[in-house]
Amino acid sequence: MPKPNNRIVSGMRPTGPLHLGHYFGVLANWVKLQQEYDCFFFVADWHALTTEYAEPKKIKGFIPDLVKDWITAGMDPERCVMFQQSQIKEHAELHLLLSMVTPVGWLERNPTYKDQLEQLAAKDLNTYGFLGYPVLMATDILMYLPKAVPVGHDQLPHLELTREIARRFNHLNGDYFPEPEALLTPQSKLPGLDGRKMSKSYGNSIALSESIPSLKKKIMSMLTCTKRARLQDPGDPDDCNLFPYHELFTDKSHFPEIIEGCKNATWGCGDCKKLLFTGLSAFMEPFLERRSALEKDKNLVWDILSDGNAKARICAERTMEKIRKKLNF
Ligand code: TRP
Secondary structure, eight states, X not given: OOOOOOEEEEEEOOOSOOBHXXXXXXXHHHHXXXXXXXEEEEEOHHHHHHHHTTOGGGHHHHHHHHHHHHHHTTOOTTTEXXXXXXXXXXXXXXXXXXXXXXXXXXXXXXXXXXXXXXXTTTSOOOSHHHHTHHHHHHHHHHTTOOSEEEEOGGGHHHHHHHHHHHHHHHHHHOSOSOOOEEEEOOOOOOOOTTSSOOOGGGTOOOBTTOOHHHHHHHHHTOOOXXXXXXXXXXXXXXXXXXXXXXXXXXXXXXXXXXXXXXXXXXXXXXXXXXXXXXXXXXHHHHHXXXXXXXXXXXXXXXXXXXXXXXXXXXXXXXXXXXXXXXHTO
């Protein structure tokens, strides 16, 4: 058995710009974890193919932006290995070997599989690759023999499958793979601008790379409490899309002013939004600074990935040498 380590592994599919929902849902946790663990974070570009197989060429364009979003959020390439799944060809080999021991029934029963088939009904997802999504994910994880995997609740069934695949492989071939724990990300406290879940497809999101003028426009056009149709109508902060934002971005010393201004109609929603804009733009300032530093050098993120790939490859080669030997190939 390999030595116990302090490693965690996680990945994201490159499917478009990340927003503050991703930040509070996943990235803020990753940023924290990089202080405590030996981190491997990767761009799951092969995974993106499971749903985007009809337009494979568009995936590459999202890769540098994803890494930029990570760094914008405060992830440090000096502290964590950032790599690109498709550049570590060992993932394809281990995926094949793990697929041999994975019963089809486990994959068909996977709740996220059924869910996604329904939700993405417009796409034909009746492919072998889509059914095997969790086997590829198990590969990404087990390759690096980590102690834990930071994921959101939605990914828990996949992680459970990873553990089952590891157990079955170990049972058949002798112990090798760890059964990594989930490091659950706390649920995000940030709703979308309209109060629904934040999502680019709902048009209610704030991108990590949002410019200040565009941020201002988005905040100033947020819908507020429906009770406040006119300035003199009193409102209720608990019933307003703005308040969860104030809780995250506005200094607590302003809360009495906000609550009193709203409940007694002594100020307008525009005043309330201006205060929120001040807090939110201050919060996002370091994001934009890191972003503009990144934009100066076109090759920088590709260089970061190529460094990360080299480090990931060393681990992957080591794992595969052991596995090939175990299976006598
Ligand atoms: N399935 C994950 C998602 O959709 C992405 C992913 C692929 C992943 N491989 C992984 C996450 C390995 C953690 C570990 O968000």
